[in-house]
Amino acid sequence: MSSSSSSSSSDEQGSGNGNGNRGGDYEGPSASRRRFVDGVWPEPFVESLAYQVAIDASNSSGRLAAGPALFNLFQVCSTWREVSRSELLWQNLTGQIWNRHRLPHPHTTWREEFIFRHRTARNFRSRRYHYSTLHFNDNINGDNEDENEGEETILSCRRLVLSDNHLAAGFSDGCVRLFSLPSRVHLSTFRPHHRDRLGRFSRAVSGIILSETRVVFASHDGDIHVAPVGSNVVATRRSVYGDVLNDGALVDFCGSNRKWVGLYAGVPGRAFHVWNGESEELIFVGGTLTDPEAVMGWHLLTDLTEFVGRVRVTNQELAIACTSLRVIVFDLGNLGFIISEEAPRRGVIVGSVDTNGESLAMVDNRGLGSVRLPETLQEVCRFMVRGVGGGGGGGGLVGCMNLGYVVMCGGGGIVRVWSVDNGGGGDGEYLYGMRERIGGGGGGLGFGNAITADERHVAAWSGDLTIHLWDFGAR
Known part of the structure; x- marks a missing residue:
C-alpha cells in the first residue's frame, strides 16, 4: 500500500456493518477543521465520507480493499488529500478494520500503524515472510x-x-x-x-x-x-x-x-x-x-x-x-x-x-x-x-x-x-x-x-x- 493509502472515519451516526462483525461508531471528525467555503466541501464531511468509503470497501471486498479505496478518494483534490493527515481518522479506521486500539510504540502514528497492518496482511496473502x-x-x-x-x-x-x-x-x-x-x-x-x-x-x-x-x-x-x-x-x-x-x-x-x-x-x-x-x-x-x-x-x-x-x-x-x-x-x-x-x-x-x-x-x-x-x-x-x-x-x-x-x-x-x-x-x-x-x-x-x-x-x-x-x- 502506498504511504498515502489509508483509511477513513465514519459519520457521527456510525457505519454500516456488512457481515455483522465489522464497523462501529465513528468518534467524530478531528477538531479545528476549516468550515464550508463557497464551492469547497467542509473537511469534517470529507473525513466522514472517507471513513464510510473504507468501511464499505472492507465489508464488501475484505479488509485489504480499504486502502486502495482511500487512495482513490484522496486523489480527488488537495483539500481531500489533506484529510489523510487526520490522526483521528486513522485511529478510528485502525480500530474498526484491524482491531487495533493502542499503538505498539510511543513514536508511532495511527497512520503508520494502519499502513503497517495493511502491508502485513498483504504479505500474508502473497506468502512474503x-x-x-x-x-x-x-x-x-x-x-x-x-x-x-x-x-x-x-x-x-x-x-x-x-x-x-x-x-x-x-x-x-x-x-x-x-x-x-x-x-x-x-x-x-x-x-x-x-x-x-x-x-x-x-x-x-x-x-x-x-x-x-x-x-x-x-x-x-x-x-x-x-x-x-x-x-x-x-x-x-x-x-x-x-x-x-x-x-x-x-x-x-x-x-x-x-x-x-x-x-x-x-x-x-x-x-x-x-x-x-x-x-x-x-x-x-x-x-x-x-x-x-x-x-x-x-x-x-x-x-x-x-x-x-x-x-x-x-x-x-x-x-x-x-x-x-x-x-x-x-x-x-x-x-x-x-x-x-x-x-x-x-x-x-x-x-x-x-x-x-x-x-x-x-x-x-x-x-x-x-x-x-x-x-x-x-x-x-x-x-x-x-x-x-x-x-x-x-x-x-x-x-x-x-x-x-x-x-x-x-x-x-x-x-x-x-x-x-x-x-x-x-x-x-x-x-x-x-x-x-x-x-x-x-x-x-x-x-x-x-x-x-x-x-x-x-x-x-x-x-x-x-x-x-x-x-x-x-x-
Missing part, C-alpha cells in the same frame, strides 16, 4: 533441575500463545517458556509449584493467557499459576489449587485480563469454571458439554492423547467451546446462559477450532471447514482441507486463524493458508502452503502439537524440539 526457528536453553533460570523423578522425559509443546512482543510456549513438563519476538531469544521459563501428581502428565500445560505484563497458565491437574512478564525475577505464584477428583481434568484454558475460562472433563455437570481475572475469584461452575468425554479427560493425566475439547473467548466476551460432538456459545456476562449450540452431523476436529475474536473457524471430520459468526453459528465462509476424512481423527489436524486467514497443519507437516476475508461471504480461497515443512522424523504431525497465529506471526511446534516462526511483518 521471514522464517526462523526458536530454541530454548534448559539452563536458564535453573531449568536443568530434574523433576521427573527418574521417569523418561517426553517433552511436547501443548500450547502456543502470541502477544505483540512475546511468544509463550507451554509444555508437557508443566513449564511455560517465554521468547522475545523481536530478538527470537528465550527470555525465561516459568515453572509450576511442586505437588503430588495424579498421573504422568497431570502437570502438562493446558492453556495460557498472555499479555505484555503477565502470563497466566493452567495444567491438567487444575492448578493455575501467574507470573509477571518483563521482570528480572521469575516469580511464579499459584493462584488456583486444582481439585482433580471433584472437577476432573482441566483440558483447555483461555481468557483475558477480565475473565479466565477453564474447560474440564471427567466429572458430570462441571464442564466450565469461570474466574474473575482481576480478583482471581471463582465465579461460576457448571455445564454438561464434556460429560460424554469423561474417560478421555481422565486419560489426559497419563497419556499424550488427542484434543478432548477447546474453549475460546471472543472480543464480545462470548465463550465458544466444543468437543468432537457439539459446539456451544455462552455469554460470560450472563453465566450459564447458552446463546447458540450445534451438533455437527459429521463431527468436529477439535484441534482445528479457533477464533480471531470476531469469527469462529472449524473443520469437520470430512475436511469441510467453515467460518462462523459466534453469536448464531451462522456460516459466512467455507473452505476445504484436503487429505482429511474417515475415522474421525482428522489425522492430527491442528489449526488457527487471524482476522483474514485460516492456517491449518496436518499430516506431512505442511502448513497451509486460506483467505477467508472476502467481505460478503462465499467460499474461502486456498492461497499456498508454507515453503518449510515441519515435523520430526518422517515429517508427520502428531497429537499434542500446537499452532497459533496473529496478524503478524504464525508459530508452530511439531515434535522436533523446535518452534517454527513465520514473520509476515518483517521489512
Whole structure:
C-alpha cells in the first residue's frame, strides 16, 4: 500500500456493518477543521465520507480493499488529500478494520500503524515472510533441575500463545517458556509449584493467557499459576489449587485480563469454571458439554492423547467451546446462559477450532471447514482441507486463524493458508502452503502439537524440539 493509502472515519451516526462483525461508531471528525467555503466541501464531511468509503470497501471486498479505496478518494483534490493527515481518522479506521486500539510504540502514528497492518496482511496473502526457528536453553533460570523423578522425559509443546512482543510456549513438563519476538531469544521459563501428581502428565500445560505484563497458565491437574512478564525475577505464584477428583481434568484454558475460562472433563455437570481475572475469584461452575468425554479427560493425566475439547473467548466476551460432538456459545456476562449450540452431523476436529475474536473457524471430520459468526453459528465462509476424512481423527489436524486467514497443519507437516476475508461471504480461497515443512522424523504431525497465529506471526511446534516462526511483518 502506498504511504498515502489509508483509511477513513465514519459519520457521527456510525457505519454500516456488512457481515455483522465489522464497523462501529465513528468518534467524530478531528477538531479545528476549516468550515464550508463557497464551492469547497467542509473537511469534517470529507473525513466522514472517507471513513464510510473504507468501511464499505472492507465489508464488501475484505479488509485489504480499504486502502486502495482511500487512495482513490484522496486523489480527488488537495483539500481531500489533506484529510489523510487526520490522526483521528486513522485511529478510528485502525480500530474498526484491524482491531487495533493502542499503538505498539510511543513514536508511532495511527497512520503508520494502519499502513503497517495493511502491508502485513498483504504479505500474508502473497506468502512474503521471514522464517526462523526458536530454541530454548534448559539452563536458564535453573531449568536443568530434574523433576521427573527418574521417569523418561517426553517433552511436547501443548500450547502456543502470541502477544505483540512475546511468544509463550507451554509444555508437557508443566513449564511455560517465554521468547522475545523481536530478538527470537528465550527470555525465561516459568515453572509450576511442586505437588503430588495424579498421573504422568497431570502437570502438562493446558492453556495460557498472555499479555505484555503477565502470563497466566493452567495444567491438567487444575492448578493455575501467574507470573509477571518483563521482570528480572521469575516469580511464579499459584493462584488456583486444582481439585482433580471433584472437577476432573482441566483440558483447555483461555481468557483475558477480565475473565479466565477453564474447560474440564471427567466429572458430570462441571464442564466450565469461570474466574474473575482481576480478583482471581471463582465465579461460576457448571455445564454438561464434556460429560460424554469423561474417560478421555481422565486419560489426559497419563497419556499424550488427542484434543478432548477447546474453549475460546471472543472480543464480545462470548465463550465458544466444543468437543468432537457439539459446539456451544455462552455469554460470560450472563453465566450459564447458552446463546447458540450445534451438533455437527459429521463431527468436529477439535484441534482445528479457533477464533480471531470476531469469527469462529472449524473443520469437520470430512475436511469441510467453515467460518462462523459466534453469536448464531451462522456460516459466512467455507473452505476445504484436503487429505482429511474417515475415522474421525482428522489425522492430527491442528489449526488457527487471524482476522483474514485460516492456517491449518496436518499430516506431512505442511502448513497451509486460506483467505477467508472476502467481505460478503462465499467460499474461502486456498492461497499456498508454507515453503518449510515441519515435523520430526518422517515429517508427520502428531497429537499434542500446537499452532497459533496473529496478524503478524504464525508459530508452530511439531515434535522436533523446535518452534517454527513465520514473520509476515518483517521489512
